[in-house]
Amino acid sequence: xxxxxxxxxxxxxxxxxxxxTLINALSNRKTSIIGSTPNTTRDKVTTTLEFDDxxxxxxxxxxxxxxxxxxxxxxxxxxxLRYINKVEHILFLIDVHxxxxxxxxxxxxxxxNNNLQNKTTTVFNKAENFKMxxxxxxxxxxxxxxxxxxxxxxxxxxxxxxxxxxxxxIKAPKGNDKKTSIVIIGRxxxxxxTLxxxxxxxxxxxxxxxxxxTRDKINEEISLNKMSYQITDTAGIPRKTQxxxxxxxxxxxxxxxxxxxxxxxxxxxxxxGLSFEDKRILKEAIEQNVTPIIVLNKWDxxxxxxxxxxxxNIKNELKQFQWVNVLxxxxxxKKNIAQISKSISDVxxxxxxxxxxxxxxxxxxxxxxxxxxxxFRGKRAKLKYVTQYSSYPPxxxxxxSSRIPKNYQKFIENNIRQNFNMxxxxxxxxxxx
Numbered sequence: 001x002x003x004x005x006x007x008x009x010x011x012x013x014x015x016x017x018x019x020x021t022l023i024n025a026l027s028n029r030k031t032s033i034i035g036s037t038p039n040t041t042r043d044k045v046t047t048t049l050e051f052d053d054x055x056x057x058x059x060x061x062x063x064x065x066x067x068x069x070x071x072x073x074x075x076x077x078x079x080x081l082r083y084i085n086k087v088e089h090i091l092f093l094i095d096v097h098x099x100x101x102x103x104x105x106x107x108x109x110x111x112x113n114n115n116l117q118n119k120t121t122t123v124f125n126k127a128e129n130f131k132m133x134x135x136x137x138x139x140x141x142x143x144x145x146x147x148x149x150x151x152x153x154x155x156x157x158x159x160x161x162x163x164x165x166x167x168x169x170i171k172a173p174k175g176n177d178k179k180t181s182i183v184i185i186g187r188x189x190x191x192x193x194t195l196x197x198x199x200x201x202x203x204x205x206x207x208x209x210x211x212x213x214t215r216d217k218i219n220e221e222i223s224l225n226k227m228s229y230q231i232t233d234t235a236g237i238p239r240k241t242q243x244x245x246x247x248x249x250x251x252x253x254x255x256x257x258x259x260x261x262x263x264x265x266x267x268x269x270x271x272x273g274l275s276f277e278d279k280r281i282l283k284e285a286i287e288q289n290v291t292p293i294i295v296l297n298k299w300d301x302x303x304x305x306x307x308x309x310x311x312x313n314i315k316n317e318l319k320q321f322q323w324v325n326v327l328x329x330x331x332x333x334k335k336n337i338a339q340i341s342k343s344i345s346d347v348x349x350x351x352x353x354x355x356x357x358x359x360x361x362x363x364x365x366x367x368x369x370x371x372x373x374x375x376f377r378g379k380r381a382k383l384k385y386v387t388q389y390s391s392y393p394p395x396x397x398x399x400x401s402s403r404i405p406k407n408y409q410k411f412i413e414n415n416i417r418q419n420f421n422m423x424x425x426x427x428x429x430x431x432x433x
Contacts, residue, residue, distance in 0.1 A: 007168050008046070008058040010083060012110075013093035014103045015063075018125040022093060022152035023047065023061040026162070044083060045218070049165065057169035060087070084110070089119050089168050091161075094142060096124040096149070101138055108142055120144035121164060128154045180348070181230045182222075183257045183290075186267035187237060187277050191297040195267055195331035196233040199224075199340065225345045232257050237277055255284060262392065263291050263347055265340065270296045270328070273310050274317045282321065289393050291347050291425040293325045294318075295340065300330040323417055325424045343424075350425040351392045360386045360396075363419055364412075373408040381433065394427040403433045 011019045027047045046060040062080055084090065092107060111120050122143045124135070128151035148164070150157035184192045200222055218233040234257050258264060264285040268278050274294075285292040294314075302310065314326055325343055329336040368383045382401040389397050398412065409429060417423045 005170075006048075006056055006058050006172050007088035007170060008060060008086070009089050009091060009165060009168065010060050010062065010087040011091045011093055012062060012080065012084070012107055014095070014098065014100055014107070017093045017095045017098070018152045019061050019093055020045075022091075022123075022125065022150075023059055025152045025155050025158060026059060026165075049169070051162075051166045051169050054171050055166065055169040056172045057165055059165070080110070084116065085114055087119075089121065090116055092120050092122045092142065092144065094122065094124050094139070096127045096130050096135070096139075104142055111144065117144050122147045123161065124149045125152055127151055128156055180227070180263065181232070181261045182263045182265060182344070183232045183234060183261040184265045184267060185234050185237070185255075185257070185281055185285075187269065187272075187275060188235075190267040190269040190272075191331045192267045193233055195265070195295065195297065195329075195340075196220075196231065198331045198334050198337055199231065224341045225348075227348070229344075232261070237281060255281075258285055258288050258290050261290050262351065263293065263344065265295050266292050267295045267297050267331075270298045270302055270306075270310060273313050279317065282324070286321065286426055289426045289428055291351065291393065293327060293340070293343055293347070296326065296328045297331050299328040300333060300335055323424055347425055350422050351394070353394060353421045354391050355388050355394075355420055357385075357387045360388060364398075364415075367415060371411070373404040373411075376403045376405055379403075393425060394422060395430065396427065397430045397432060400431060400433040404431065 011022060013019050023045070026049055044060050044062055046058055049057045049059055051057070060083070062083065090111065092111065094104065098104065111117060122145075124130075124139075124147060127149040130149065132149055148157060148161050150161055152158070184196050186192050196218070200220055220231055222229050222231045237255065264281075266278060266281055266285070268274055278294075282292055282294070296310070296314075299307070318324060318326075325347075327336070327339045327343060329339060331337065364383060364386050373381055379402040381404045384399040384401065386396060386398045389395055396416070409431060413427075413429055416427065416429070
């Protein structure tokens with residue numbers, strides 16, 4: 001079971017058996033990335049299934065079981081061994097047309113060697129035009145307890161499977177305590193998964209020196225500063241010309257993860273410096289009102305001269321966003337990793353700041369008198385009143401008699417940063433004229 005005591009179901013099978021298609025069909029959303037190449041899924045991807053009467057269940061998709069002996073694949077397969085004994089039930093998913101009996105034997109032996117026979121249901125997939133009586137006799141060996149024939153792609157037979165899953169689910173209503181969401185994002189091989197694992201203090205994400213190892217969005221809960229957060233590791237975001245179809249979709253998922261985040265840790269490879277892609281991610285985060293923290297990773301690999309050069313480069317590249325916090329760490333060695341926890345705590349305080357209407361109006365009426373905006377199309381705007389109408393992130397409404405130049409709006413934003421507790425965060429200023 002999971003830490004929340006909600007039962008967890010694990011889907012295991014060979015590559016291209018349809019595990020990701022099945023989890024997407026059951027959840028009615030694109031939880032896992034689907035592709036025609038083996039091991040499109042490269043890590044554990046979990047989603048929640050909800051039934052009637054507030055019954056819930058976690059279901060997880062893992063990388064396909066491969067017998068290829070290479071470093072990256074071995075790490076993927078270690079994940080199967082790490083998770084298989086912790087779950088409530090296993091779905092052994094088999095392509096009903098598969099002839100890879102050696103691979104199926106490997107999973108069969110894995111289940112038997114771990115005494116998981118009674119926790120396993122065999123699911124034959126891609127059976128939309130298949131007659132059960134035509135099942136190859138060699139397949140009977142792999143049936144545990146019972147078998148279900150489905151077509152995940154065509155959503156046939158899923159009602160039978162859902163009935164099985166619903167019996168395992170428990171009543172667990174959703175909590176109202178919405179956790180702050182932190183997303184780790186950046187270019188391939190910058191060290192995002194290493195940072196993710198270091199913060200969690202566990203080998204949650206698969207790590208290698210091959211760019212693009214992570215493809216899925218990997219979500220976990222983490223406790224920092226005695227507070228609980230939802231933290232997400234994402235795929236690397238390369239230039240468009242470097243992406244194949246799957247990598248392109250992975251990158252899109254990574255960018256979309258900003259939509260539900262409050263804070264973005266933008267991981268930058270210090271040996272490369274702040275690149276075009278890094279700046280694009282930074283601007284995307286700010287446009288979505290997500291507070292960014294730039295994390296210069298692999299800082300320990302630089303000599304004194306290189307550190308001075310990258311500091312100059314960062315200062316020059318961030319002229320427009322001087323308020324953005326920049327940290328220098330080594331995720332692998334966990335050097336200065338505590339800076340991240342402290343910065344997140346500071347951001348929490350700033351995002352939660354609420355300024356009284358009276359204090360805001362007193363400050364900005366004084367400012368307006370001392371430094372009024374230039375006329376816009378022949379009219380000089382007068383300040384009627386200003387108010388903060390929300391926090392986390394803070395949002396302000398300036399009600400004016402007419403419009404103001406864009407540079408004066410920037411002037412307003414800078415003054416909010418200087419005079420109130422919001423020096424390192426994103427906030428929104430709405431001008432009503």
